[in-house]
Amino acid sequence: MTHPASQLRVYNTLSKTKEPFQPIAPPAVGIYLCGPTVYAESHIGHMVGPVIFDTVKRYLRYCGYDVTWVVNITDVDDKLINKSKERGIPVSQIATEMTADYLANLRELGVNQIDYMPRATDHMTHIIEFIEQLIEKDHAYEVDGDVFFDVVKDPNYGQLSNRNLDDQQGEGGGAAAKKRSAGDFALWKSAKPGEISWDSPWGAGRPGWHIECSAMSHQILGDTFDIHGGGLDLLFPHHENELAQSGCCHDAPMVKYWMHNGLMRAPAKGKVGGKSDRESETADDIADADQAAAGKISRSKGDGGLSSLIRRHTGTRIRFFLLRTHYRSTIVYSEEGLEEAGTALDGFYRLFDRCEEISGRSFYDDSDLNPARTRSEGDFDPGDDQLLQQAQQLREKFLTAMDDDFNSGLAISTLFDWLRLLNRFIDENALAAGADVDSPSVVSLVSALRTLKELTNVLGLFVKPPIAGGGDDDSQALLDKTIHLLIDLRKEARERKDYATGDAIRDRLGELGVSLLDKKEGTSWELTS
RNA sequence: GGCGACUUGGCCGAGUGGUUAGGCAGCGGAUUGCAAAUCCGUCUACAGCAGUUCGAAUCUGCUAGUCGCCUCCA
Structure with missing residues (x-):
C-alpha cells in the first residue's frame, strides 16, 4: 500500500x-x-x-x-x-x-x-x-x-x-x-x-x-x-x-x-488592523462599518471587535468563511460573506438534524459515529453499496484537494456534494424518524456519515452543534419544548383542515424569527439567521 | 526606487493548455392544502491588447487597475 x-x-x-x-x-x-x-x-x-x-x-x-x-x-x-x-x-x-x-x-x-x-x-x-x-x-x-x-x-x-x-x-x-x-x-x-x-x-x-x-x-x-x-x-x-x-x-x-x-x-481599504491607515477618497460608510466590525476602528473606539463579531456570527461561521478561501490568497472581509457562510452552514445543520432523527446518532458526537482518525484507517471497501461508492469518491476528491497545498476551499466544495448526495438518499429511500436502524439503507447512511465526519474533523468544522440562540441548556430545553407545543397545536389544527389557525401559528412564529420545517419525519424548527 | 501578489459570471470563490468547479442570489420544475425545507434543471465568466499553440481563463509580452512588504503589523 x-x-x-x-x-x-x-x-x-x-x-x-x-x-x-x-x-x-x-x-x-x-x-x-x-x-x-x-x-x-x-x-x-x-x-x-x-x-x-x-x-x-x-x-x-x-x-x-x-x-x-x-x-x-x-x-x-x-x-x-x-x-x-x-x-x-x-x-x-x-x-x-x-x-x-x-x-x-x-x-x-x-x-x-x-x-x-x-x-x-x-x-x-x-x-x-x-x-x-x-x-x-x-x-x-x-x-x-x-x-x-x-x-x-x-x-x-x-x-x-x-x-x-x-x-x-x-x-x-x-x-x-x-x-x-x-x-x-x-x-x-x-x-x-x-x-x-x-x-x-x-x-x-x-x-x-x-x-x-x-x-x-x-x-x-x-x-x-x-x-x-x-x-x-x-x-x-x-x-x-x-x-x-x-x-x-x-x-x-x-x-x-x-x-x-x-x-x-477590508473592502476598498488596506488590510484589517494594519498600521498603514492611509485615507482613501473612495472610503464609504460601508467600508467603515465593515472595518468597525472587523475590529480595526472599534479598537480605537473601545468597542469589543472580534468577540462581538463571534457573538454575532458564531466561531464556526467565521472558521468556515476563512477556510473557503485558499490560505495564500487575500481574504476580503465582508459582513455579506459571513452571512453567506451562515446560509451555507444551515444546509449542513439541517442535514445533520435529519440524519440524527433517522439514525439516533448525533453528527456532533464522535463516539456516536466513531469516525476514522487517520487516513489509512479511513480507507474502506464500499463493496456494491452505491451510496458508499459515491462516498468513497467524494472522500478521494477531498483528499486530493487537501494534498494540493491544503486547498481547503476546494475541499469544502466537495462537502456540498455530500449535502446533496445524502439529502437525495434520504428522500429516495423515504427515511424518516423511527426508521429501523438495522435496515440496510440506514446502515449505509451511518457508514457514509462516519466518513463525512472524518473529513469535517480534518477541517475542524461541525465539531459542536450550532448555537440555537443564546441562553443556558435549561432555557434552551424550555424553548424547544414550548415551540414543540405550538407545533403540536398547529398539527392538530391542520388535521381538522383549519389551515387559518395552522398558518397563523407558523406566521407568528416566523415573525419571532422561528421558522418551521415540515418534513416527512416530522416538523422541526430553526432560528432564522 | 526595490521586491512580490492579484484582476474569473449579480456577489463570493476553485481551477496552469482541450472535459460541469462549488456556494449565495435569480429563474423553471418536482414535492406541499399553501409555504418553508429537500430534490431536479437552468442563465450571467475568465481586465484589455498582441503573441505562442491544432487548441489558452490557464504559457509569453505589453497596457490598465488593485493590493502587500521595504526595521518591529498575524
Missing part, C-alpha cells in the same frame, strides 16, 4: 514552488507559527493564521504524522511598553489580559491543536544565550548596551524575501546611528529608565523583536524544524531575520518549509 501522505505538496516561500512534503524525521513534524503581540484585543485578522495552521496540523495528524505545533506569545515589546505607560498598569498585566482574550477567541474558532504557547518573558535565559553565541561567532556586535545582528556577515541574507539590501529605502530605524549598516537589526535593546527590563551581559534591557522566535523555536523544535508559518506581512523583516539568526547560530537551516498565509483586508 502506498503511503498516502507522500502525495501531499506544500508551497514553500523559500523555493517559491510546491514541494513534496517530506518531514525531516517522520513521523515527527514540528510547526512554529508566529503568534500575537498581546498589547490589544484580537481582531479577525489575527485568527487567519491560527485557523489555517490548526487545519494544517489536523490534516498532517490525519495523514499519520506526529505533529508538534508551537505558537508563541510576545509579551514584551515596544507596543506593550507604550500601552503600559498609556494605561498606567504593568506590561505583565496587559499581556495577561490580552492573552486571555486571544485564547478565548481561538477557542471559539475551534483552534485547539496548539501544543506549546511559549512566552518571551519565560525564555530570557535562552534568548540571552542565543545572542551570546551570535556575538561569539562574530555575527553580532554590542554598542552601548544594544546588540545588533550584522547582516553584512551573512552572505545569504535576503534569501527568503528576495531582497537586496542596497535597494531598500529604510533608514535603519531609531537606532540607525549605532548600527554598522542600516539593515542591521536589534537582538537586544537597552532599557530606558523605568522600563521593564532583564539583566544581561550588556546591561539591563529586553530582547529585540525577532530573537524570541529563534530562541523559542530552537528550544522546543531544534536546530531545523519542518514548518514555519505566519502572515505574509511577516516575511520581511521578521522571518528573514529569524532565518538569518538561527542559521548563523546553528550552522543549519532553521526551517525546511516556510508557509505564509495571505492577509485579510
Whole structure:
C-alpha cells in the first residue's frame, strides 16, 4: 500500500514552488507559527493564521504524522511598553489580559491543536544565550548596551524575501546611528529608565523583536524544524531575520518549509488592523462599518471587535468563511460573506438534524459515529453499496484537494456534494424518524456519515452543534419544548383542515424569527439567521 | 526606487493548455392544502491588447487597475 501522505505538496516561500512534503524525521513534524503581540484585543485578522495552521496540523495528524505545533506569545515589546505607560498598569498585566482574550477567541474558532504557547518573558535565559553565541561567532556586535545582528556577515541574507539590501529605502530605524549598516537589526535593546527590563551581559534591557522566535523555536523544535508559518506581512523583516539568526547560530537551516498565509483586508481599504491607515477618497460608510466590525476602528473606539463579531456570527461561521478561501490568497472581509457562510452552514445543520432523527446518532458526537482518525484507517471497501461508492469518491476528491497545498476551499466544495448526495438518499429511500436502524439503507447512511465526519474533523468544522440562540441548556430545553407545543397545536389544527389557525401559528412564529420545517419525519424548527 | 501578489459570471470563490468547479442570489420544475425545507434543471465568466499553440481563463509580452512588504503589523 502506498503511503498516502507522500502525495501531499506544500508551497514553500523559500523555493517559491510546491514541494513534496517530506518531514525531516517522520513521523515527527514540528510547526512554529508566529503568534500575537498581546498589547490589544484580537481582531479577525489575527485568527487567519491560527485557523489555517490548526487545519494544517489536523490534516498532517490525519495523514499519520506526529505533529508538534508551537505558537508563541510576545509579551514584551515596544507596543506593550507604550500601552503600559498609556494605561498606567504593568506590561505583565496587559499581556495577561490580552492573552486571555486571544485564547478565548481561538477557542471559539475551534483552534485547539496548539501544543506549546511559549512566552518571551519565560525564555530570557535562552534568548540571552542565543545572542551570546551570535556575538561569539562574530555575527553580532554590542554598542552601548544594544546588540545588533550584522547582516553584512551573512552572505545569504535576503534569501527568503528576495531582497537586496542596497535597494531598500529604510533608514535603519531609531537606532540607525549605532548600527554598522542600516539593515542591521536589534537582538537586544537597552532599557530606558523605568522600563521593564532583564539583566544581561550588556546591561539591563529586553530582547529585540525577532530573537524570541529563534530562541523559542530552537528550544522546543531544534536546530531545523519542518514548518514555519505566519502572515505574509511577516516575511520581511521578521522571518528573514529569524532565518538569518538561527542559521548563523546553528550552522543549519532553521526551517525546511516556510508557509505564509495571505492577509485579510477590508473592502476598498488596506488590510484589517494594519498600521498603514492611509485615507482613501473612495472610503464609504460601508467600508467603515465593515472595518468597525472587523475590529480595526472599534479598537480605537473601545468597542469589543472580534468577540462581538463571534457573538454575532458564531466561531464556526467565521472558521468556515476563512477556510473557503485558499490560505495564500487575500481574504476580503465582508459582513455579506459571513452571512453567506451562515446560509451555507444551515444546509449542513439541517442535514445533520435529519440524519440524527433517522439514525439516533448525533453528527456532533464522535463516539456516536466513531469516525476514522487517520487516513489509512479511513480507507474502506464500499463493496456494491452505491451510496458508499459515491462516498468513497467524494472522500478521494477531498483528499486530493487537501494534498494540493491544503486547498481547503476546494475541499469544502466537495462537502456540498455530500449535502446533496445524502439529502437525495434520504428522500429516495423515504427515511424518516423511527426508521429501523438495522435496515440496510440506514446502515449505509451511518457508514457514509462516519466518513463525512472524518473529513469535517480534518477541517475542524461541525465539531459542536450550532448555537440555537443564546441562553443556558435549561432555557434552551424550555424553548424547544414550548415551540414543540405550538407545533403540536398547529398539527392538530391542520388535521381538522383549519389551515387559518395552522398558518397563523407558523406566521407568528416566523415573525419571532422561528421558522418551521415540515418534513416527512416530522416538523422541526430553526432560528432564522 | 526595490521586491512580490492579484484582476474569473449579480456577489463570493476553485481551477496552469482541450472535459460541469462549488456556494449565495435569480429563474423553471418536482414535492406541499399553501409555504418553508429537500430534490431536479437552468442563465450571467475568465481586465484589455498582441503573441505562442491544432487548441489558452490557464504559457509569453505589453497596457490598465488593485493590493502587500521595504526595521518591529498575524
